[in-house]
Amino acid sequence: MKQAELSSAKEYEDQGYFILRNFFNSQEIAHLTALVDPIFLQWRDGKEALIFEHKLLNMHSLTHAGYFEQSQTQRLALFNAILPTKLTQYLDALFGEGLYFHNTQLFFNPTNKAHLPYWHRDMQYSPIADELQASELLNMLSLHVRIPLLDETGVELIPGSHKRWDTELERKVRFELDEHENSETLADSKLIALSAGDLLIFNAQMLHRGNYALNHERKALDLCIGKPHPLSIEFLDKSVLPTSQELAQLDNPSWFQAAYQLGKA
Template sequence: MKQIKAKPDISLITTYHQQYEADGYFIIPECFKSPALQALTAEVERIYQFWMSDNERDVQQYAMVNMHGLTEAIYFQGGECPDRERGHFFNSLVPINMIETLSGVFGNKLYFHNTQLFFNPYKNRRKPYWHRDTQYNGKTEDVQKDYLKTLLNLHIRIPLIDEVGIELIPGTHRRWDTDKERNVRLQLSGNENHQPLPGSKLIDLKAGDALVFSAQMIHRGHYCKPQRLALDLCVGKPHPDTIKYIDNKHLPLQSQIQYINNPCWYENAINHLDDK
């Protein structure tokens, strides 16, 4: 398929850029519209149930809150044309308005990294916990601080059900923790990582909205009643410490690219496979 070009709204791009620079996030309302949203939701739920059939025991035992790798080929085997079906799923994840908006805000070097799906933990046995994604990569705190200047890793959170499902601390994509934030996030000095923090903002999203936020900022999920089902796209700019984690099992094959209207994020990732 040929790439579909659209003219981005320059004033809106400017607003989103300013919001991101100040707060570390912005919301694209109704980024996914019906019936595309309905089709995407049905496909995600199919993949989720497939995955759950093999992982239900772990989900319950460890009170898991997410799965990843929804684009893996295993979820598209057995159909009439697996290449077409998998290509269509890749296509459904990245509508042109999303690509044009994020390219306007962050430039054209963004690449697709992975997918996640967030849901409630079994019997809500887990409390929402504050974190920065970079705290899990084994790097020193000084390196993590430097990432605030050098690394762009984004979450694109797409609720498939209306939710108030994520809480952020605006501005922490550009600054390091206060003593209070650090003690709570890392559970130091008798603190626990689920304790409330000052200055936080709970985000209210409708199904089909897209919340774009920095993976490096302090944030936590919330478990919504009665159900939570939030798709997450991991997107970033090339960096030596992140491109090594690009995995081709999450990316389309050349035989599947033809079914993707706007494959630039996927192609950018494929082009960096040799840089690992």
């Protein structure tokens, strides 16, 4: 591994996250923004009341073919823009071969200000028992690659919680037990300040939450990346993957190819 990769690997091992500063230049961010904005606008159209009522703060599946009925080439452009070779090479060097593209999300500030950032581990809203998630923590690799399209102090993490399960207090906060609330302050948390162009890579099962108050506006693209594991692979949605014809046209198909094979299995 190169020096930068070694230090990212050490940070990830110790803390469960690392930051790559200035990974994308301003042209690359402008290009991603130009691809993402029309998808977000299509998704949001007519849903403003629902977004408020359900206190939504993200959308998912930006690569779904339904967003590209007017322009198939934009779908290819998006696949190419989100996984350039410099990104897959860096993460392959750190985590070893076998990573696959799982999905995308876009995080924004909830319009309903009653919604406060809530501590969670990603799978806690799935039907998978908490005990099973805890026992599989070290056997799973699910990552968020967060690509803020605007500067943000938009995420808070509990360093080290990628390799241990909750303290008693964290458990009560996460599940709102004994009068606790999931928006409570937790000790030892780390607020992450990013500029557009920086990447934050963190373990999806570590304790984390958003931060809305410090950001006038948020627009953070998130790639869900992982190694196949029975608990996560069941959520792979084939409709967000390239078709075999599209795969053949991609600049850097490896993680999409891996997902495509998993989707067929």
